[in-house]
Amino acid sequence: MGDVTVLQVAGPLTELLLGDGLLARATKLVVTFALVYGGGRVVVEPLVMRAVRARNENNPTVVGAVNLYLHIAVVVLAVAAALAAGGYTRLLTGSTIAVAIISLTVGVAGREVLGTLVGGLFLVTDSNFNVGDYIAWGDTEGIVESIGFRVTRVRTVDNEIISVPNTELTTNVITKPYGQNRFRINEEVGVYYEESLEETIEILRDEAVTDPAILTDPQPKIRVSGFEGDHVRLQVLFWVADPTRRTVLDTFSDYARRVQARCESAEITLGATSAVDMGGDLALERAGD
Incomplete structure (x- = not known):
């Protein structure tokens, strides 16, 4: 008698969960979404990301983008599978209102969305554009x-x-001033004619050669680049490895301070390398007044 009662209760309950009722559809939708999404997150994503990381150890851009796009693909696939399992695909595809909303959305926002998506894909696949650049x-x-x-x-x-x-x-020109393995610093220094030119060149070269942040291959170069009204113009060339804006600025700042200190100790005055504006008043008097 008890077994008959259980079967009588279980029959409607099974039909309610596995049939075509609202509760059955909702159950199928939730279970399918959980299975597909969980399988994608636990099995598919780790396997794919392990392979991507192995092939792109020095390209975090590709790794991050693949991780993002793969997660989105898993979510979309899980939603589609859940809707199909719940029997809601015909409702979406057959609804005139749904089709109209989707068409309007694609028509209005499709150009911008596709543009950003394609732009992101171009940036991700560009081996010369990476995080940290x-x-x-x-x-x-x-x-x-x-x-x-x-x-x-x-x-x-x-x-x-x-x-x-x-x-x-x-859509714009992108410049990578510090994107190569080394960066050349090119500066000019003025030396007044009455100062010792050779001693100044020696100071400039010594401070570049002894700096561990400055490359010795190629060697730093100090050469005369021109003559001004009251000084000789010297060109200072040296290279910095693994450059960033901060390392380039810090390296040249430290170099300039050391050169200035040594020139002051040697009583060498460095001149300006650009035109100097003069100001003041000029008074003219007629002779004999």
Whole structure:
């Protein structure tokens, strides 16, 4: 008698959960979404990301982008599978209102969305554009912090994080002043004619050669680049390895301070390398007055 009662109760309950009722549809939708999404997150994503990291050890941009796009693909696939399992695909595809909303959305926002998506894909696949690069475009420059699905985040020289649409970067000329393995510093120094030119050149060369931050291959170069009205113009050339804006500025700042200190000790006065504006009043008097 008890077994008959259990079967009588279990029959409707099983039909309610596994049939075509609202509860059955909702159960199928939730279970399918959980299975597909969980399988994607636990099995598919780790396997794919392990392979991507192995092939792109020095390219965090590709790793981060693949991780993001793969997660989005898993979510979309889980939602689609859940809707199919719950029997809601016909409702969506057959609804005139749904089709109209989707068409309107694609028509209005499709161009911008596709533009940012394509821009992001171009940036991700560009081996010369990576997180950590110092870039400049237009009147803005800074270090790339992250490359997202829609925008790229850049830290400016004022230590501000700005979000730049990917389309802006792909449609403008991007300069990477510190993107190579070394960067050349090119500065000019003026030496008055009454000062010792050879001693000044020796100081400039010594401070460059003895600086561990300055490369010895190629060697630093000090040469006369021209003559001004009251001084000789010297050109200072040396190279910095693994350059960033900070390392370049710090290296030259330290070098300039050392050169200035040694020149002061040797009583050598360095001159200006650009025109100097003079100001004042000029009074004329007629002879005999």
